[in-house]
Amino acid sequence: MLKRITYALLLNITLIIILSGCNQFDLSQLIEQRTADETQIKNEQTKKVDEIGKNGQEDSNTGDVNDDFSENEWVLEEEYFNQVEISDGLSVILNPENILSLVNKEHTLPSVYIPPDLVKPNVPFSFGDLDVPKRYLRVEAGEALENLFMGAKKDSIQLFAVSGYRSYVTQEAIYQAQIRKTGEEELANQTVAIPGQSEHQTGLAIDVSSHSAQLRLVESFGETEEGRWVQEHAHEYGFIVRYPKGKEEITGYQYEPWHLRYVGVEIATQIFTNNLTLEEFFGKVKKL
Template sequence: MRYDSYTRLINGKHPLPEGYVPKQLTDIGLPFQASSQDSRRLLEIRTAQAALRLFQSAQRDGLNLYGISGYRSYQCQKQLYGQNPYVAAPGTSEHQSGLALDVSCAEAGFALTEEFAFTSEGSWLSRNASLFGFIIRYPKGKENITGFPWEPWHIRYVTRALSNYLALTGQTLEEYYALRPF
């Protein structure tokens, strides 16, 4: 599978190369809890466009989502991993692909915690992410399959066709590809 494929499985068994950088990274102007010069505001262009539609739809429903972390380079992930071994190892983070976005809201204190799932924004995101091509990448109850704890804040762009299929079947990307990360 190509490294720039929207449906590519990225995990410990299917890492990205150290030098991989998405071709079209952009800051599309999403509300973010990061400075205007921070590379975490960047997303792959089609992902950014879908995220903008997602955020705008939430706003129309009276909710305010905020980006916390989008793109992270291999080197940035390496530094984070050195500080916190609970994050994905360098090369295995979907953030390096530019297709993943961590989101939160004021009610959750802009934190990346399970409590986000119980906010109005978190509940809305869980119900609506697939309509915009996103999945909750690490769902509750699938930890033994994904190899990651439940992360209701971590969304991944996989296209609307695949996100709707995964939402209807309840599958993770690992299950879709009939693989296990360990």
């Protein structure tokens, strides 16, 4: 390719000289320009080859895993994986204090688990100043939520926290109420976690909303300005939208643009950049 380009440049120079006369051109300048052009082309080709070699393939924007993360970044210390035991047919998590606990329909929290470091984040809540359990989060998640709300405010986005920590007993009451509402346990399972399988019990999950969504937890929140901001920026503060659209078969739950889960900035960014769920993330990472 480079030889063909060089030949074409020489041909163009020769034609110019013939048509215009050598006395109107400085031949040495033309040669210098040709050399500069060749160097630029060679550098661009070398850069492209290096990029393809680094990434494994060109970016096709298909939503597949982004290979900008090296293989070393797809490993985790063992402490961040669920340690489980089978009890009454359930896979019970033995290390629920793990900031990356994978809580879902296959992994259950102990019924007696209560996070030991619950605090009240200094953010506006949809229910005002009431001091109730759902106002609380674990320390690290609470501080991150405060930063997220401050970041939103700087962008003229007003968010409200709706529900944070939820005990096993409270989740059981909510679940039973949903069964009565739908009339079927299977339908209830699509929208409400059974006791022990709710991320809210970890103290790391928070539901958010806005005035544009009437402070409700509804899918339409995802189409609001506030919901779109959350989708694009939550990872910058360590949160992921835990149940994204199009991933229902993987998460086991319907799309919930309001439900945020704290996992830390590094992991949240990795999950967001690669369009993963927490289940897919743990399906890819390996133990150190």
